[in-house]
Amino acid sequence: METMGGVIAALATDVGRVRAHNEDAGLITSDLVAVADGMGGHAAGEVASGLAVEALREVGESAGSGEAGGLRPKDVLDAVQAANRAILQSVARNPEQTGMATTLAGLARVTVGGSPHWAVFNIGDSRVYRVVDGRLTQVSTDHSEVAELVSLGLLTPQEALVHPARNIVTRCLGREPLEPVDSWVFPPHAGERFLLCTDGLTNELRDPTIARILGDGDDPQAIADRLVAAAVDAGGRDNVTVVVVLGSPVADAGASHEADEETAPRNGSPEGSA
Ligand code: CA
Numbered sequence: 001m002e003t004m005g006g007v008i009a010a011l012a013t014d015v016g017r018v019r020a021h022n023e024d025a026g027l028i029t030s031d032l033v034a035v036a037d038g039m040g041g042h043a044a045g046e047v048a049s050g051l052a053v054e055a056l057r058e059v060g061e062s063a064g065s066g067e068a069g070g071l072r073p074k075d076v077l078d079a080v081q082a083a084n085r086a087i088l089q090s091v092a093r094n095p096e097q098t099g100m101a102t103t104l105a106g107l108a109r110v111t112v113g114g115s116p117h118w119a120v121f122n123i124g125d126s127r128v129y130r131v132v133d134g135r136l137t138q139v140s141t142d143h144s145e146v147a148e149l150v151s152l153g154l155l156t157p158q159e160a161l162v163h164p165a166r167n168i169v170t171r172c173l174g175r176e177p178l179e180p181v182d183s184w185v186f187p188p189h190a191g192e193r194f195l196l197c198t199d200g201l202t203n204e205l206r207d208p209t210i211a212r213i214l215g216d217g218d219d220p221q222a223i224a225d226r227l228v229a230a231a232v233d234a235g236g237r238d239n240v241t242v243v244v245v246l247g248s249p250v251a252d253a254g255a256s257h258e259a260d261e262e263t264a265p266r267n268g269s270p271e272g273s274a
Contacts, residue, residue: 004109009033009245012224016200017236024198024241025049025102029060031071032079032108033243035126037198039172040100048087048102048174055083056106070111073119073185080104080121080173080181087174101174104181105140105196107245112185118194121183124169127202129210131193136211141182143171161206167199194245195227200238204231220244 011033015022023038023045036052038045059071059079083104091097103124110119120128122140125147130139141147145168146160160166171179195214202210205227213226224244231240 004028004030004033004245007109007245007247008220009243010220010224011241011243012221012228013241014228014232014236014239016232016239019239021046022239022241023049024200024239025053026196026241026243027053027057027060027106028243029057032056032060032076032106033196033245034104034106035196035198035241035243036105036173037103037124037126037200037239037241038100039102039169040097040174042096044097044100045102047090047097048100051086051090052083052102052104052173055079055086056104058082060108070116071108071119073110073112073183076106076108076110076119076121077181077183080123081178084173084175084178088176091174099174101172103169103198104173107194107196107243110185115187117185117187119183119185121181123179123181124172125167126196126198129195129197129214131195131211131214132189133191134215136207136214138207139184143179143182144169161203166203188247190247191249192247194243194247196243196245197227198239198241200236200240201227201231201242203238204234204236204240214244218246220246 009028011026011028013024025036027034034053034056036049038049056079059075103126105122105126105128108119110117120139125142125144128140145165146163149155150160224242227242228240
């Protein structure tokens with residue numbers, strides 16, 4: 001368990017019961033947390049996910065040094081671009097890594113209009129969930145074949161859970177040019193919680209189970225460990241990685257100032273910025 005700029009965060013990961021390698025990666029820094037789900041043969045998947053989170057570590061830790069202003073949303077998206085470049089450069093040096101890729105889903109503390117906000121960003125099918133006043137919602141949008149079919153009305157969400165194409169992502173890091181990254185910026189809310197997870201969690205556990213575990217107790221490490229253990233118990237057919245973030249009981253004082261309208265869409269309006 002580590003602190004993340006006044007909130008507390010914890011990471012848990014498990015290889016699961018079937019896979020030989022854990023190709024997931026997770027990151028907690030002072031101002032940014034993330035999970036990544038690597039893809040690629042010959043262990044290249046874990047290289048891709050590892051490079052992605054290491055590229056984010058630099059920006060997440062530099063912001064925690066007490067500099068006035070902190071991270072801006074643009075810094076976060078620049079870091080995602082740096083992560084993409086790091087993967088492509090590794091492939092250029094190591095041809096056996098050709099095709100390796102990773103999802104990336106993250107949460108950062110950013111400053112917008114002088115007040116603290118959250119920035120959520122996502123590429124691929126790892127997820128960011130938020131619990132506010134006991135209600136669990138998925139903040140991120142899945143970039144997956146089944147999510148596209150659901151949005152077109154061709155599949156129900158229930159059918160998507162068991163569809164044979166449920167593991168096919170439509171966007172990922174490791175592609176040139178960088179595919180569109182979705183991001184959302186919104187103010188903090190007292191007592192909120194966040195969960196970042198790879199699909200090894202959400203393919204095993206339904207949302208009501210996730211919500212129950214996420215809301216149980218105030219120890220983020222215990223919550224993270226219980227989520228991963230529940231997914232492994234339910235089958236563990238994939239690597240499972242979670243980051244749990246517990247917001248402060250009282251939202252930052254600065255959050256009471258309404259942020260600039262043009263730069264602070266509330267929860268859930270995708271910018272789709274690349
Ligand atoms: Ca996975």
